[in-house]
Amino acid sequence: MKRINEIEIKNKKVLLRVDINSPIENGKIMSSPRMTRHAETIKQLSERGAAVIVLAHQGRKGDKDFTILEQHARLLEKIIGKKVKFVQDICGPRAKEAIMNLKAGEILLLDNVRTLEDETKKTDDSAIVKELSPFVNCFVLDALSVAHRAHASVVGFMKTVPSYAGPVLAEEIEAVNKVKTSKSVSFFFGGAKVEDSFFVLKKWLGNKRTDKIMIGGLIASLFLYASGKEVGKTYETLVHKDLQKYEKEALELLTQFPEKIVLPIDVGLNIHGKRVECNVGKIKEGEIFDIGEKTIKLYNDIIYKAEMVVANGPAGVYELEEFSKGTREILEAMAKSKAFCLVGGGHSITAIDKFKIHKEKLGYVSLSGKALIEFLCGEELPGIVGLG
Numbered sequence: 001m002k003r004i005n006e007i008e009i010k011n012k013k014v015l016l017r018v019d020i021n022s023p024i025e026n027g028k029i030m031s032s033p034r035m036t037r038h039a040e041t042i043k044q045l046s047e048r049g050a051a052v053i054v055l056a057h058q059g060r061k062g063d064k065d066f067t068i069l070e071q072h073a074r075l076l077e078k079i080i081g082k083k084v085k086f087v088q089d090i091c092g093p094r095a096k097e098a099i100m101n102l103k104a105g106e107i108l109l110l111d112n113v114r115t116l117e118d119e120t121k122k123t124d125d126s127a128i129v130k131e132l133s134p135f136v137n138c139f140v141l142d143a144l145s146v147a148h149r150a151h152a153s154v155v156g157f158m159k160t161v162p163s164y165a166g167p168v169l170a171e172e173i174e175a176v177n178k179v180k181t182s183k184s185v186s187f188f189f190g191g192a193k194v195e196d197s198f199f200v201l202k203k204w205l206g207n208k209r210t211d212k213i214m215i216g217g218l219i220a221s222l223f224l225y226a227s228g229k230e231v232g233k234t235y236e237t238l239v240h241k242d243l244q245k246y247e248k249e250a251l252e253l254l255t256q257f258p259e260k261i262v263l264p265i266d267v268g269l270n271i272h273g274k275r276v277e278c279n280v281g282k283i284k285e286g287e288i289f290d291i292g293e294k295t296i297k298l299y300n301d302i303i304y305k306a307e308m309v310v311a312n313g314p315a316g317v318y319e320l321e322e323f324s325k326g327t328r329e330i331l332e333a334m335a336k337s338k339a340f341c342l343v344g345g346g347h348s349i350t351a352i353d354k355f356k357i358h359k360e361k362l363g364y365v366s367l368s369g370k371a372l373i374e375f376l377c378g379e380e381l382p383g384i385v386g387l388g
Contacts, residue, residue, distance in 0.1 A: 004164040010049030012137040019143035029071040039079040051102040091131035126152035133160040142166025147383030148371040158386035175364035182308040190217030191313025203377040216315035226250035233287040266292030289323040290316030300333040335361040
């Protein structure tokens with residue numbers, strides 16, 4: 001796989017696909033770790049003398065966060081410290097004129113690629129690829145978070161112009177490869193994305209290199225319930241989110257791999273808004289909002305002994321101070337440990353920022369969610385396959 005930093009790009013028109021899909025609050029686009037990281041790539045390419053044409057998306061058609069990218073351009077300007085031109089067009093006359101007039105070092109953000117009817121249906125014969133390919137010298141994919149989608153703006157240009165991996169994508173691939181080639185791996189799964197966690201569990205539990213898999217978040221409540229333990233009011237949440245359907249599957253995994261799956265031995269219950277520590281098996285009221293102090297110590301001991309740790313999702317409702325202890329101390333342990341820690345998932349990234357964890361001490365903080373999980377489990381991602 002060729003990387004963009006290996007070639008000369010001065011005075012070249014570089015088409016860059018990034019992922020600056022961002023949260024929106026009261027109609028305003030908010031900055032995000034993805035926005036910041038991809039802004040670094042844009043700035044780097046600009047400083048190397050390239051005319052940078054940026055492709056990106058925001059939301060999906062029909063969703064509340066589906067919008068044009070004009071605000072993104074203004075936010076990128078602030079982060080980069082340099083003018084970012086915007087045109088409310090993608091591959092029509094206005095976009096092509098803007099690209100033709102773009103000078104070395106200048107930056108242009110085109111509009112939301114998902115407004116195109118054939119963005120998700122076709123690749124090299126789609127409108128964006130046919131119309132823009134003649135106007136650019138090369139294509140750069142810089143987001144693992146979209147590399148699992150065979151969309152026109154992700155893989156279409158790879159068949160029409162020289163294509164390369166950007167620095168963010170290259171770092172993500174390198175981090176995942178470290179996990180894949182390590183002698184021993186431990187995992188921490190939190191949050192509520194049961195389907196994604198089960199996907200990884202099934203792929204890695206049978207692997208001889210897998211040491212321990214620590215469970216937290218709502219997933220832990222599911223496994224505790226499957227093992228026959230009372231989970232208090234959390235059962236209502238499991239039913240509401242339709243997660244109790246995974247009970248049989250969770251029990252099968254617990255039965256098959258009892259030495260590898262590590263469940264909480266105590267929890268932090270929410271009883272009338274207060275944190276109450278309670279041993280598993282003695283829960284009579286309240287809702288599980290965090291792993292307990294004994295479990296935190298148990299998990300941290302595993303992390304300190306580990307060679308490699310992959311973590312996805314928070315240990316509890318970290319947004320509330322009373323129940324942030326598990327998530328914060330697990331992240332702090334990973335930062336202090338000698339293990340290479342690959343941390344992914346939006347909530348994990350938010351928690352890292354919230355608790356001011358030094359990212360450089362973790363090993364690697366991934367910007368990807370589902371794409372990271374698929375790649376970690378050996379799935380072929382169209383965007384990476386296309387780059388060779």
